[in-house]
Amino acid sequence: MKKKYACEIDCANCAAKVEDAIKKIDGVQDVKVNFMMQKFTLEADDGRFDEILDEAIRVGKKVEPDFSVKK
Amino acid sequence: MSEKLKRDLRVILLAAAVFFALLIAEKSGHFDAVFENRWVKIVLYMIPFLIAGHKVLWKALLGIKNLQMFDESFLMTIASIGAFVTGECEEAAAVMLFYQVGEWFQSYAVGKSRGSITALMDIVPEYANVEAEDGTITTVDPDDVEPGDVLIIKPGERIPVDAEVISGESLINTAALTGESVPRRASAGSQIISGCVNGEGLLKVRALKCYDDSTVARILELVENASEKKSRTENFITRFAKVYTPLVVAAALILAIIPSIVTGQASVWIYRACTFLVISCPCALVISVPLAFFGGIGASSRDGVLVKGSNYLELLADLSCVVSDKTGTLTEGNFRVSALECAEGVSEEELLRAAAAAEGLSTHPIAVSIREAYAEKDGRELPRLLDTENISGKGLSAATEEGRILVGNALLMRENGIEPVPVNDEAATVSYVAKDGRYLGAVLIRDTVKRGAAEAIRAIKDAGVSRFVMLTGDRESTARAVAGELGITECFAELLPADKVEKTEALLAEEKNGTLAFIGDGINDAPVLMRADVGIAMGSLGSDAAIEAADVVIMDDDIARLPLVIRIAGKTVRIAKENIVFALVVKVLILILGALGAANMWAAVFADVGVAVLCILNSMRLLVAGRTFL
Numbered sequence: 072m073k074k075k076y077a078c079e080i081d082c083a084n085c086a087a088k089v090e091d092a093i094k095k096i097d098g099v100q101d102v103k104v105n106f107m108m109q110k111f112t113l114e115a116d117d118g119r120f121d122e123i124l125d126e127a128i129r130v131g132k133k134v135e136p137d138f139s140v141k142k
Numbered sequence: 143m144s145e146k147l148k149r150d151l152r153v154i155l156l157a158a159a160v161f162f163a164l165l166i167a168e169k170s171g172h173f174d175a176v177f178e179n180r181w182v183k184i185v186l187y188m189i190p191f192l193i194a195g196h197k198v199l200w201k202a203l204l205g206i207k208n209l210q211m212f213d214e215s216f217l218m219t220i221a222s223i224g225a226f227v228t229g230e231c232e233e234a235a236a237v238m239l240f241y242q243v244g245e246w247f248q249s250y251a252v253g254k255s256r257g258s259i260t261a262l263m264d265i266v267p268e269y270a271n272v273e274a275e276d277g278t279i280t281t282v283d284p285d286d287v288e289p290g291d292v293l294i295i296k297p298g299e300r301i302p303v304d305a306e307v308i309s310g311e312s313l314i315n316t317a318a319l320t321g322e323s324v325p326r327r328a329s330a331g332s333q334i335i336s337g338c339v340n341g342e343g344l345l346k347v348r349a350l351k352c353y354d355d356s357t358v359a360r361i362l363e364l365v366e367n368a369s370e371k372k373s374r375t376e377n378f379i380t381r382f383a384k385v386y387t388p389l390v391v392a393a394a395l396i397l398a399i400i401p402s403i404v405t406g407q408a409s410v411w412i413y414r415a416c417t418f419l420v421i422s423c424p425c426a427l428v429i430s431v432p433l434a435f436f437g438g439i440g441a442s443s444r445d446g447v448l449v450k451g452s453n454y455l456e457l458l459a460d461l462s463c464v465v466s467d468k469t470g471t472l473t474e475g476n477f478r479v480s481a482l483e484c485a486e487g488v489s490e491e492e493l494l495r496a497a498a499a500a501e502g503l504s505t506h507p508i509a510v511s512i513r514e515a516y517a518e519k520d521g522r523e524l525p526r527l528l529d530t531e532n533i534s535g536k537g538l539s540a541a542t543e544e545g546r547i548l549v550g551n552a553l554l555m556r557e558n559g560i561e562p563v564p565v566n567d568e569a570a571t572v573s574y575v576a577k578d579g580r581y582l583g584a585v586l587i588r589d590t591v592k593r594g595a596a597e598a599i600r601a602i603k604d605a606g607v608s609r610f611v612m613l614t615g616d617r618e619s620t621a622r623a624v625a626g627e628l629g630i631t632e633c634f635a636e637l638l639p640a641d642k643v644e645k646t647e648a649l650l651a652e653e654k655n656g657t658l659a660f661i662g663d664g665i666n667d668a669p670v671l672m673r674a675d676v677g678i679a680m681g682s683l684g685s686d687a688a689i690e691a692a693d694v695v696i697m698d699d700d701i702a703r704l705p706l707v708i709r710i711a712g713k714t715v716r717i718a719k720e721n722i723v724f725a726l727v728v729k730v731l732i733l734i735l736g737a738l739g740a741a742n743m744w745a746a747v748f749a750d751v752g753v754a755v756l757c758i759l760n761s762m763r764l765l766v767a768g769r770t771f772l
Contacts, residue, residue, distance in 0.1 A: 079146070081249065082248075082428075082429070083428065083429065083432060084213060084383070084428060087380075088210060103370065105366065105370060106252075107252070107255075107256065107432065107436050108256070108366045109256065110366060133208075134204075134208055134210075136200070136201070136204070
């Protein structure tokens with residue numbers, strides 16, 4: 072499943088960092104943090120999607136405190 | 143301005159107020175007793191420093207913890223701590239303060255550009271009116287519309303999904319999608335595209351696609367993804383920043399340690415090393431280069447041209463050869479009767495009537511154009527067709543109520559003992575007509591060249607493209623005539639689709655100093671579109687295959703938009719390069735001065751924040767200035 076959310080991210084470099092960190096989460100197939108458009112796209116296993124999404128946001132915030140996703 | 147920006151601005155203003163109050167107090171000389179104590183001074187300047195920079199310090203710590211330490215926050219933290227250590231407290235606070243001003247300005251600028259792009263792409267339908275079978279109308283989210291649903295679109299409403307009109311008549315404003323200001327007419331049977339705005343009439347339509355597959359969703363997706371396809375310049379900057387920051391830190395360390403040991407003046411050299419760090423911060427490049435490309439893509443979409451990625455803007459800027467398809471791109475793609483050459487004593491009506499009667503109900507483009515011309519001129523009912531015989535490669539022979547009619551080429555005429563008056567028009571298809579053994583004349587049918595195509599080609603050449611080549615499947619003489627009319631010197635005719643790919647590849651091999659673009663109407667040109675450096679599809683609104691295969695999509699079918707986009711691309715690349723050169727030159731200059739001790743921390747702050755702000759302003763020219771900037 073692939074879903075798109077509005078997000079807040081401060082700089083292009085921060086977006087890349089958050090992407091790298093989230094990609095390492097188990098069950099994440101693809102993730103994009105688009106700084107210019109402020110969009111967060113997550114593609115993850117269907118069954119555990121919500122769980123993975125929460126984990127992704129947590130991991131993202133850990134690397135970059137200003138990262139937030141509007142669910 | 144978002145809440146976050148406002149909050150940050152208040153923090154910066156507060157820090158600035160405290161900082162300048164302290165600075166004035168110190169310089170006025172009334173409080174020398176206080177500022178002479180080094181520790182008191184440090185504590186006092188720590189106040190604005192921490193107000194402005196607590197987040198930066200926190201980020202730097204986080205970076206160290208996550209082992210991704212070499213970023214701007216880290217550079218700034220080290221530099222300002224170093225300045226405190228050497229006793230330059232006001233400069234330490236100033237560095238942090240101005241760094242934050244620069245950061246704030248960056249966020250503001252990016253937000254502004256983002257705003258103008260979303261405004262350009264203001265095509266998202268908010269709701270749809272679905273009519274149930276019993277006639278009740280409910281308003282739903284466009285996402286909930288299923289293909290086949292019956293929708294009501296009121297005057298002034300945005301079309302929610304791609305649909306077909308069942309009843310009603312209206313003019314549709316497509317400006318938001320195509321940049322085209324003339325509205326399109328829609329009536330029963332016509333297909334309408336989501337994102338356009340309905341004019342004065344009420345339309346009842348049947349949804350053809352769900353929202354996600356509709357034009358509007360696909361276009362938004364495209365524009366959003368465009369900023370992800372990075373240009374070479376952007377990739378270069380990213381890689382550059384990755385090696386650059388650790389290198390600068392190492393250089394600063396060497397600058398702090400070795401001369402200190404040699405000369406014994408540790409604080410001088412630590413201060414210089416800190417200056418060095420502040421100057422070297424790469425933020426001006428890291429933000430302004432992508433911003434320039436982002437602006438270029440935005441400016442193009444405002445003109446009804448979708449560029450699928452920054453990399454294509456870069457390729458367009460380097461364009462040296464444009465290869466174009468003929469039919470549908472340079473010409474209208476529909477055949478029309480262009481002239482009638484009547485034999486002596488024969489009226490135009492008589493000639494057309496005979497030709498139209500013989501063509502009967504054929505759907506061949508030539509037959510259709512003859513019938514259309516007849517309907518315009520005369521309109522009386524045609525004689526009944528009794529029998530027709532197709533004579534392959536020559537024409538046809540038809541038996542009608544009014545006699546036996548021959549329509550075809552000169553050979554057909556001569557075989558039947560008729561001597562036609564030869565017509566010389568290379569671009570036209572000539573059909574000779576005879577009835578009951580009597581020559582009536584010739585009907586000339588041709589595809590008309592698009593209005594503005596010749597000017598567009600000239601403009602493309604003015605924009606720096608040295609070669610314009612036309613490829614067509616049409617016959618040589620027709621191709622030559624069209625080329626002559628448009629001022630094209632190179633054209634290749636009688637090409638099958640596979641030949642077009644081959645020819646394009648040959649041209650690609652010849653263009654060593656620039657890039658090659660292919661422009662076509664996208665329906666059967668997909669392989670060539672993919673093969674060219676830049677594939678440009680036009681007039682393909684609603685055609686998924688073309689949008690998929692092309693790198694650049696011209697939303698309406700006006701080739702005149704191409705020179706404009708080439709110039710936008712050129713401008714974008716130039717701005718990006720200006721930023722790179724300007725930032726690097728200023729930084730290197732002040733770096734050298736800093737290492738020699740001639741530039742202090744204030745110059746360093748300018749080299750960092752000032753340069754970043756100037757570069758960002760430069761990048762924003764593309765979006766803010768609108769069309770007039772070229």
